[in-house]
Amino acid sequence: KQVYTNISPLLIGDSVMVDIGEEFKSQVPKATIDGKVGRHLQEALSIAGNYSNYNKPSDKVVLELGTNGDFTKEQLDNLIDKFGKAQVYLVNTRVPRSYESHVNELMAKAAKNKKNVTLIDWYSRSKGHTEYFAPDGIHLENDGVEALTDEILKSIKKK
Numbered sequence: 001k002q003v004y005t006n007i008s009p010l011l012i013g014d015s016v017m018v019d020i021g022e023e024f025k026s027q028v029p030k031a032t033i034d035g036k037v038g039r040h041l042q043e044a045l046s047i048a049g050n051y052s053n054y055n056k057p058s059d060k061v062v063l064e065l066g067t068n069g070d071f072t073k074e075q076l077d078n079l080i081d082k083f084g085k086a087q088v089y090l091v092n093t094r095v096p097r098s099y100e101s102h103v104n105e106l107m108a109k110a111a112k113n114k115k116n117v118t119l120i121d122w123y124s125r126s127k128g129h130t131e132y133f134a135p136d137g138i139h140l141e142n143d144g145v146e147a148l149t150d151e152i153l154k155s156i157k158k159k
Contacts, residue, residue, distance in 0.1 A: 007028060007031075009059075012047070019035075041076065064091035064093075073109070080116075095137070120155050129147070
């Protein structure tokens, strides 16, 4: 596996981020990972201020926050705006819940409408891969950890 020492992204997420944290850090040693079980996008709004130094076009911020509940376009825009001109990557979600499609739709629209936002399409990447997920259909098994880490890296190492 390749190790990327030239990028130092910030990753904020929920339990899925906790799942991939160790693997991601082994490939991107300078990454800052802030994952917390049960975290909602609304909660990320309040911690975003701790990372206000991630605001330049050369900065990369990965947000993985669709697992635990729905949010509004305003909340998502507000969170993205907290990172100024940074490159923001939104990891969409695969979760057996009613809000899955709404969350993913909001992320896709944000990526389309904002120059500094890129969608990381975990929903498509994980399609048909039941082996990626624990029996709850949400948390990741080792294969899923590797796949999601790879999917994020594919996006963030490009720019």
